[in-house]
Every structure is written in C-alpha cells, then in structure tokens.
Amino acid sequence: MKRFLQTARLALLAAACVAAPLAGAQDFPKKPIRLVVGMAPGGSNDTVARMIGTELSKTLPQPVIVENKPGANSTIATAELKRSAPDGHTLMIVISSHVTNTFLYPGLSYTLNDFAPVSLIADTPFVLVANPKFAPNTVKELIATAKAGKIDFGTPGSGSTQHISMELMNQMAGISMNHIPYKGGAPAQQDLLAGQIPLIFATPTQSLPFLKDHKLKPLAVTSTKRLDLLPDVPTLAESGIPGYDANVWFGIIAPAGTPPAVVSFLNGEISKVIRKPEFQKRLTELGLAPIDGSPAQFQKLIDQEKVKWADVIKKSNLKLD
The missing domain is CATH 3.40.190.10 (Periplasmic binding protein-like II)
Structure with missing residues (x-):
C-alpha cells in the first residue's frame, strides 16, 4: 500500500490536464448523480462525499446529490449499489471496510467483483x-x-x-x-x-x-x-512493529458494467476536484491526505488489501452475522 500511495501522490502533484470526455461519455450525465454514503450524516466519509458532490455540481451539467443509507457497516447501501443501473448515475463513497466486509459477513449478496473502482480521494492513519x-x-x-x-x-x-x-x-x-x-x-x-x-x-x-x-x-x-x-x-x-501499515482510504465506486468511458470521465472530473488547492486544504484540516490515481490503480490497491486483510481476519477467526 505504501508504494501504491506514493505513486498516486506523484500523479496528484503532476498538474497534467485531464483529457476531454471520451466517446460514449459525451452526453453524460443525463440526470442527477446519486452519491451514496453507507453511514449516517456527520462522519468523515459523509463530509468528504458532500465536499466532492459540491465541487462536481459546479462543473457538471447535472447536480450530485448525496444520499445517506446507513446500516450494517455500509453493507446495506453497498448491496443496493450492486442493484443499481450501471450507467454512472449511482455512485458510492467507500472506505477500507469495503474490502474487509466481504470477509467478515459470509452472507453478503455481493462480492468485490460487483463494483468498478472510479477514483481514490484520500487516506488517513489512526x-x-x-x-x-x-x-x-x-x-x-x-x-x-x-x-x-x-x-x-x-x-x-x-x-x-x-x-x-x-x-x-x-x-x-x-x-x-x-x-x-x-x-x-x-x-x-x-x-x-x-x-x-x-x-x-x-x-x-x-x-x-x-x-x-x-x-x-x-x-x-x-x-x-x-x-x-x-x-x-x-x-x-x-x-517495535516493523512493517506495520494500516491506513484508512476513501474512494468512489460504481456498479460493475458501468461503461469504461463513463468511469474514465468521472475519474477525470474527480481528479480535477482533488487537485484544487482549496479542496486539498480542507482535506488536510480533516486529517486526510489527498491521493489520486486511475481506476486501474484503485483496483490494484483493492487487490492488495484483499490479500492483506483476508489473512488477518482468517488468523483472528472473525465472522459477523
């Protein structure tokens, strides 16, 4: 995770222009975008979601509406996201528990393969x-x-x-x-x-x-x-614990099957927001470090986290209903 985040932050510091929308995303969004939060209002992920939504609403032709759907450590909202149309109009902000939940709750109706990573936003240690x-x-x-x-x-x-x-x-x-x-x-x-x-x-x-x-x-x-x-x-x-690393990351995902052009467009728009100095300042005030990266880099992080936390949870013999 350390190497990945270093690479992602290098990308964030490079103030390269974001490419124009790709073919297939030129008429996107056609309606308001729902940004789902699996926790109650007031938490860090809710705050970050509203910050992202506000900034995206300034530049997109449709507003971004944040919806809180708390319950069961975000798994209720995540299951609903899986059932949503894969057209980019329903997104969800998730944190590291998006990965660990799949190992803790054996009866979940979804797997990590049911979602498409869109963009990382930030991370923070404890x-x-x-x-x-x-x-x-x-x-x-x-x-x-x-x-x-x-x-x-x-x-x-x-x-x-x-x-x-x-x-x-x-x-x-x-x-x-x-x-x-x-x-x-x-x-x-x-x-x-x-x-x-x-x-x-x-x-x-x-x-x-x-x-x-x-x-x-x-x-x-x-x-x-x-x-x-x-x-x-x-x-x-x-x-005294060499190699210990347990940051919490924040990212945005979409249902699997969302057109790659739409995912790429959303990633580019979110990256523009993350690169804004004022947005970075607000993240820092929350104790968060801004990070940026492609959907492929986000997927790589998820894959690394799967291996790491599956082993920890197995050794701890943890299962939740």
Missing part, C-alpha cells in the same frame, strides 16, 4: 492513543505489558477498521489485547477519557484536541511515515 494514567509510554512498553497480562482495547465495534487494525497489531507484535467493542467511536473515546479503557485507535482530528490538552497521550501512528500534524509521534513500524 493514532494509537492512551489514557494518561496508562503506565506504558511507548509501544515497546505496551507490548511488554501486554505479554505480562491483559490489556483492554476499545473500538467503534466488531469488524470496524479499528478492530481489524488492532488484530493486525496483535498478530505482528505477538500479543493478545482484549477487544472491547462499542457502538461507535464517540462512546469508546468517552470511556477512554474516563479511564474505563486504556487504549483506542482514533483518527487524527478525533484525537488532536485531547492531545493538545494532555487529556490523552499518543503512543504511535499507524502509517509508515509520521504525520505532519504530530511530527513527534513515531510510527508503529519504528516503535
């Missing part, structure tokens, strides 16, 4: 944050403590990206932290602040205010490079 009263101050101390006894680890829920990232940490560090699932990230963080649990993975924007007030302490970030927002916080890879 910050491993602890209650200040938690004795370990480094990842190495945390690992030693975990090997000597039980450590609880809170997440927004079973099968969440934070949960899977915790399981990866367990496997790579040779430890077994105890998973405490919550109904969302907010209650998990509330219990962390109250000292009911010692550790969580939080997004940079979720954790930054509490880090500044010293109500939480950072131990590491999950990316392979340090965050500009937290330059003094080491990565897990440099803190």
